[in-house]
Amino acid sequence: xxxxxxxTDAGLISTAVLGGTSAFSRLNGEDAPTVPTGLRILFQGxxxxxxxxxxxxxxxxxxxxxxxxxxxxxxxxLLGGNPxxxxxxxxxxxxxxxxxxxxxRWDLDCLALKPDVLSILIGVNDYWHMLGGRYDGSVAVxxxxxxxxxxxxxxxxxxxxxxxxxxxxxxxxxxxDDQWDAFDGYRAAAERVAKxxxxxxxxxxxxxxxxxxxxxxxxxxxxxVHPSMAGAHLMKEAWLKEFERLMKS
Amino acid sequence: xxxxxxxTDAGLISTAVLGGTSAFSRLNGEDAPTVPTGLRILFQGxxxxxxxxxxxxxxxxxxxxxxxxxxxxxxxxLLGGNPxxxxxxxxxxxxxxxxxxxxxRWDLDCLALKPDVLSILIGVNDYWHMLGGRYDGSVAVxxxxxxxxxxxxxxxxxxxxxxxxxxxxxxxxxxxDDQWDAFDGYRAAAERVAKxxxxxxxxxxxxxxxxxxxxxxxxxxxxxVHPSMAGAHLMKEAWLKEFERLMKS
Numbered sequence: 001x002x003x004x005x006x007x008t009d010a011g012l013i014s015t016a017v018l019g020g021t022s023a024f025s026r027l028n029g030e031d032a033p034t035v036p037t038g039l040r041i042l043f044q045g046x047x048x049x050x051x052x053x054x055x056x057x058x059x060x061x062x063x064x065x066x067x068x069x070x071x072x073x074x075x076x077x078l079l080g081g082n083p084x085x086x087x088x089x090x091x092x093x094x095x096x097x098x099x100x101x102x103x104x105r106w107d108l109d110c111l112a113l114k115p116d117v118l119s120i121l122i123g124v125n126d127y128w129h130m131l132g133g134r135y136d137g138s139v140a141v142x143x144x145x146x147x148x149x150x151x152x153x154x155x156x157x158x159x160x161x162x163x164x165x166x167x168x169x170x171x172x173x174x175x176x177d178d179q180w181d182a183f184d185g186y187r188a189a190a191e192r193v194a195k196x197x198x199x200x201x202x203x204x205x206x207x208x209x210x211x212x213x214x215x216x217x218x219x220x221x222x223x224x225v226h227p228s229m230a231g232a233h234l235m236k237e238a239w240l241k242e243f244e245r246l247m248k249s
Numbered sequence: 250x251x252x253x254x255x256x257t258d259a260g261l262i263s264t265a266v267l268g269g270t271s272a273f274s275r276l277n278g279e280d281a282p283t284v285p286t287g288l289r290i291l292f293q294g295x296x297x298x299x300x301x302x303x304x305x306x307x308x309x310x311x312x313x314x315x316x317x318x319x320x321x322x323x324x325x326x327l328l329g330g331n332p333x334x335x336x337x338x339x340x341x342x343x344x345x346x347x348x349x350x351x352x353x354r355w356d357l358d359c360l361a362l363k364p365d366v367l368s369i370l371i372g373v374n375d376y377w378h379m380l381g382g383r384y385d386g387s388v389a390v391x392x393x394x395x396x397x398x399x400x401x402x403x404x405x406x407x408x409x410x411x412x413x414x415x416x417x418x419x420x421x422x423x424x425x426d427d428q429w430d431a432f433d434g435y436r437a438a439a440e441r442v443a444k445x446x447x448x449x450x451x452x453x454x455x456x457x458x459x460x461x462x463x464x465x466x467x468x469x470x471x472x473x474v475h476p477s478m479a480g481a482h483l484m485k486e487a488w489l490k491e492f493e494r495l496m497k498s
Contacts, residue, residue, distance in 0.1 A: 063478045068317060072478065076322055080482020083464035215332035229312045229321065233329020 035247060040088045041078075042115035043071045044102060045122050045165070048226060049093025060088035067091055069227065070235035077240065090115070098126045098135065099145040106149065111156045117246070118153065118160050119239070121204070122146070123167030123186045124225055131179055143189035150197045161246055162199030163239070166190055170208045170231075172217030173224015180224075200242040207238050284496060289337045290327075291364035292320045293351060294371050294414070297475060298342025309337035316340055318476065319484035326489065339364070347375040347384065348394040355398065360405045366495070367402065367409050368488070370453070371395070372416030372435045373474055380428055392438035399446045410495055411448030412488070415439055419457045419480075421466030422473015429473075449491040456487050 040060075043049050051069025058065055061079055066072040066089065075089040092109040094101070099122050102109075110118065126142045129135035153160060166187055169180045187205050194201040208227075211220050211234055220231035227235060289309075292298050300318025307314055310328060315321040315338065324338040341358040343350070348371055351358075359367065375391045378384035402409060415436055418429045436454050443450040457476075460469050460483055469480035476484060 061477075061479075063317065066478065068312065068321070072317070073322070073325055076478040076482045076485075079468075079477075079479035080486070083460065083468060083479065211332065219328075219332060228310075228328075229315065229325040230310075230328035230332065233325045236325075237329070 035078075035082050035085045035087070036116075037084075038086045038088070039117065040090070040113065040115050041117045041119065042090045042110060042113055043074075043093060044110060044118065044120045045093040046097045046125050047093070047095035048124070049091060049121055050095045051093070051232075053091050053093070055094075058090070058092075060090060065091060067093070068229075070232040070239065073229075073232055073236040074239055077236065093121075096125055096129075097122065098129065098137070099123070099142055099149060103145065103149050103152075106152065110153065114157060115160060117163060117243070118157075119163040119165065121165035121167065123190055124169065124183075127167075127180075127183050127186050128175075128225070139185040139189050142186055143193060146190070146193045147196060150193065150199075154197065162194070162197055163202065163242060163246070164190060164194040164197075164199045165202045165235075165239075166204045166206070168205035168208050170217045170221040170224040171212065173221055176217075176224035200246055202235075202238050202242050204235060204238065207234050284327075284331050284334045284336070285365075286333075287335045287337070288366065289339070289362065289364050290366045290368065291339045291359060291362055292323075292342060293359060293367065293369045294342040295346045295374050296342070296344035297373070298340060298370055299344045300342070300481075302340050302342070304343075307339070307341075309339055314340060316342070317478075319481040319488065322478075322481055322485040323488055326485065342370075345374055345378075346371065347378065347386070348372070348391055348398060352394065352398050352401075355401065359402065363406060364409060366412060366492070367406075368412040368414065370414035370416065372439055373418065373432075376416075376429075376432050376435050377424075377474070388434040388438050391435055392442060395439070395442045396445060399442065399448075403446065411443070411446055412451065412491060412495065413439060413443040413446075413448045414451045414484075414488075415453045415455070417454035417457050417470075419466045419470040419473040420461065422470055425466075425473035449495055451484075451487050451491050453484060453487065456483050 048069060049067070049071055051067030051071065053067030054062075054064035061075065066075050071089075071091045071093070078087055078089065090113055102120075102122060123142060126135070126137050130137055150162065167183075167190055168187070169176050169183050191201055193199075208220055208231065211231075215230075217224060219228065220234065221227045297318060298316070298320055300316030300320065302316030303311075303313035310324065315324050320338075320340045320342070327336055327338065339362055351369075351371060372391060375384070375386050379386055399411065416432075416439055417436070418425050418432050440450055457469055457480065460480075464479075466473060468477065469483065470476045
């Protein structure tokens with residue numbers, strides 16, 4: 001984090017254990033990190049991020065603008081748990097989008113917002129839309145476009161902290177079949193890009209794969225692509241864990 | 250809890266500390282309780298509970314059927330954290346409703362569902378609609394109707410566990426003015442009814458009052474009646490705490 005700037009702000013918010021001395025922190029653990037004041041967090045991606053959000057309500061922390069998925073769950077916990085931090089959460093996921101479509105709207109939907117933390121989950125449509133014949137892409141195109149997008153981002157916002165979510169396909173989901181074995185290449189590409197740009201990486205695919213030991217795909221992610229609220233809860237927990245790590249670093 | 254029945258079921262689910270050995274529990278604390286399998290939880294109330302839910306999607310654990318408020322946040326955490334518990338969550342809140350309107354639809358929207366845990370938050374409209382001249386009521390009518398509803402419920406479902414939420418009005422909200430001082434009587438009545446029926450009581454009004462020390466009403470509950478996602482997060486935390494206590498008892 002660019003702590004120096006934040007430290008000169010109105011002060012750092014101490015967080016505490018849930019159920020401990022203060023009700024006002026979602027972040028757990030005895031050495032829970034501080035959340036800098038005024039942190040601006042942008043969520044970018046496709047339908048999983050969009051989650052039916054009211055796109056006309058695009059202001060910071062707008063309830064209906066968060067959609068009904070992992071972004072809403074994260075924002076509710078962050079805002080509810082850290083009322084003095086003046087956090088600003090934005091959701092700019094758009095259903096159906098692939099990396100190049102993020103690039104097309106990056107000026108307005110990322111750079112102009114000047115996020116401190118940029119969380120991106122993109123890639124499932126880069127593969128899925130090929131199966132349906134609606135798109136002609138490849139792992140190389142996905143990886144190249146993604147890296148280019150992040151390079152452009154880092155150039156415009158050198159201090160931005162990146163969080164990249166692993167694109168996932170949940171085995172047993174109604175839309176998932178053998179053709180999805182090749183999707184592994186996209187997941188690996190996302191992880192390489194995350195490493196290249198020193199981004200936090202959230203291993204959603206593995207998280208869902210592990211969760212299948214506890215309940216079937218229908219419970220977590222009925223079609224294998226779009227999580228249920230229980231699946232979005234897993235994403236929230238994993239995201240907050242990485243976010244907490246980021247705030248400590 | 251009617252533990253005996255649950256103990257003969259497929260087994261009790263152990264829960265663990267968040268960030269501890271298991272990712273699969275929302276319930277915190279070293280002596281976190283077990284959640285019985287197959288528990289059916291019904292949320293009843295007005296617009297705060299309804300929260301724009303898709304009423305056509307009335308099945309258990311239906312994502313869009315949970316709405317976008319505290320019920321969604323609770324259900325997501327419970328279902329995501331306890332995948333083997335076979336929990337069933339239902340939301341039957343309807344915007345604008347007062348106690349007598351719950352009574353009108355109680356057979357279908359409560360008794361037929363046979364909940365193990367019944368969570369009710371009702372009362373703000375019993376007062377608010379009087380201010381607007383749309384309703385002629387009183388504390389006595391509210392309390393009498395509420396007690397009658399619970400008596401009927403206990404008769405039909407003798408083992409049901411009751412959780413009653415304190416109706417609240419958040420000072421500083423755009424819809425709240427001096428006329429709302431008289432609303433205190435309704436809050437006190439809800440607490441008396443909770444005591445009479447040995448129900449868990451969730452002190453939402455005090456929780457919001459305390460939260461105002463950390464951020465203004467606009468942050469928690471812009472109009473003083475309908476919580477933001479941050480406000481719904483406070484409700485979730487308080488509800489889960491009472492629920493946890495109930496599971497231990």
